[in-house]
Each structure stands twice: as C-alpha cells, then as structure tokens.
Amino acid sequence: MRIAKRALGKIVAIYITVMLILVLTAGVTANHLLKERAKDLAAYGIGMKNPVLYEQIKREAAEEGVEPWEYIYEHLLLEKYGLSKNPFIMGIQLLLNKGEPLKTQIDKRKERELSLSRATLVTLTVMLSSVALIVAFGVIFGMKLANHPRLLEIIEGITRLFNGLPSWWIGVLLIVIFAVKLNVLPTGGLFTPKPLYGVAYVVDLVKHLILPIMTLFLVFIWEFMSIVARETQKEMYQPYIQTERAKGIPEKLIYRKHILRNIGIVLSSFTAQKFMEMFTDYLVIDYLFGLMGLGLVLKNSFVREIIPNVGVQITFNFYLFFATTLIIATISFGVSLFLEFLKGVIDPRVS
Structure with a gap:
C-alpha cells in the first residue's frame, strides 16, 4: 500500500x-x-x-x-x-x-447533558453508524440498479425529492409513524427513565438510536445509490470487463474484484464530501431527538433566559461554541484522513 x-x-x-x-x-x-x-x-x-x-x-x-x-x-x-x-x-x-x-x-x-466527551461519543456513534449503513446498502443496491436503467431513473427522481426535503421534516414524519401511530419506538432521548443493565441496556439504547439513524439514512442513501449505479455502468462495458467475462469469470467476482475496486476512488471522495453535509443535518437531528450530542451542545452555546422586568436575554457561551466547532473539524479531519488511506488500499495508483 x-x-x-x-x-x-x-x-x-x-x-x-x-x-x-x-x-x-x-x-x-x-x-x-x-x-x-x-x-x-x-x-x-x-x-x-x-x-x-x-x-x-x-x-x-x-x-x-x-x-x-x-x-x-x-x-x-x-x-x-x-x-x-x-x-x-x-x-x-x-x-x-x-x-x-x-x-x-x-x-x-444540564451539566451532564453538556459533557463534551459524552456528546462527542454520541455524535460519533450516530454518524458512523449512519455512514456505514449508507455505504453498505448504497454499494449493494447501487450495483444492482446499474442493470435496471428505468428503476435507476426512478431512484434519481427520489434523490431529487429527498434533497429538497429538510432532514428535520423526515425525522418528524418518522416520529409520527413509528413512535406515535405504531408506538414501537421511543420519540427521543437515549435511554428510558428506569435504570436498565446488561443486554436490556444495549437493546434500549439501540431502540432510541434507530429513528435518528434512519432519518440520516433516508436523506442520503438515494444519492449514494445513484452514484454507485452510474459509476458501475461506466465500468461495465470497459474492455477489461468484457475480457474477464470471456474468460468465464463469475459475474459476482467481476463486480467485487474489479468494478467495486475501480469505483472505490470516486466513492471514497463522494463519502468525504457527503460526510460534512450529513454533519450539518445531524446537528438538527440531534436536537430534534434529544440525543444530547454536539447538536445540543451547540444549541446551548446560546442561552436564552427570560428575566422579569428586563425581557429576554441571550448569552453567548463562546467556550462551548468554539470547542464544539473544533471537535467537528477534528472529526471531519479524521474521516478525511481515513478515506485517503483507504484510497491507497483500494488502488495504489492514487499516490
């Protein structure tokens, strides 16, 4: 490498x-x-x-x-x-x-809610879980879409629809469906009020994270699938692919060994670009679902107090604001660095 x-x-x-x-x-x-x-x-x-x-x-x-x-x-x-x-x-x-x-x-x-280390851990959990699901499903279904042009056009239409919808609107819709109507998932927070331990604790945590992760997933999966499908179509008819097929190489092996490897460079760059967009959406989703992550910390950088006989006073907590901004920049830097290393693993020619 x-x-x-x-x-x-x-x-x-x-x-x-x-x-x-x-x-x-x-x-x-x-x-x-x-x-x-x-x-x-x-x-x-x-x-x-x-x-x-x-x-x-x-x-x-x-x-x-x-x-x-x-x-x-x-x-x-x-x-x-x-x-x-x-x-x-x-x-x-x-x-x-x-x-x-x-x-x-x-x-x-509020002291526990505004712990930067705890907020960072929550943010990383939701963000990385969302990205992992988007990449996995995007690659699997995007490659399948490459062989179905009409279905791909429908997915690209859905992509434009979701790009135009605010992420918080999708989050509210999921809350209404799964938390209010079906009552199968909690409306927000990280844990139920009663203390849980062991497996029950983990299950409860996962249940609280499903809706926030699903919101980010629905916002970004469509565009990722479209990119994978279009890049796969470009590779499908390259001479080296036709040669591999003439040799009798199984189609699954061709996709995994050659096509996925060659589109990996584009996908890693696209993932790095979309990660920052997802971070912006996450900050809103974090506050919407009450996850007590960096979104809540950033919101509490601006403290709004109603003082009798004075009015509304807004205090800017610059320490929280700049510390949170620095953490976001550091996370983005780490993800970009990892994706650059990944490019070297996928194809050494990027050096």
Missing part, C-alpha cells in the same frame, strides 16, 4: 488552517467580551456598589495613563483568570479549558 502524500498533506494543511482560525476567533471573541465586562463593571458594578474601591481604581488607572475600565480589564479580569492579553494565546488557553470562569453558568441539571 502506498499513501497519497500530496492529498494527505492538503488535508492536514486545511485542518491546521481551520484550527488556527478557530483559535484566533475564540481569542478575539473572548477578548472583546472581557473588555465589555470590564466596561460594565466600571460603569455599574464596582462604580455603584463600591465607590471607595472605584475611586482607588481611578487613581491607579490615572497613574498608568489608562481608563478605569482598561485597568479593570488588565489587572482584575486577565490576572484573575490567568489569561494572556494576546488574542491568539488567549484562544489556546480557552480551548485548553483554562477559561473555566468565563463560561456561562450552567445549572447542575
């Missing part, structure tokens, strides 16, 4: 660039929010609650030739949280979890 070093180098370069942009954006955002907090403390917090302390801050700020809020920003906030003034270094510190005091306060009831 040879490795496509140029392709892998591009993927690594893209990932590093994305990571650097995320780190810098996180640092710039945190820096801006800290400055806004310093201004609020100077105007309403310390200035109103502790005038004596505020007068002392004003004197020391005048000695340094800065505004009171700048003094609060540098000496009270940055020093208190142990953060660098440099936005890039601050971004690294935040993503390494050193910005704990800067996070939006989360009550204990």
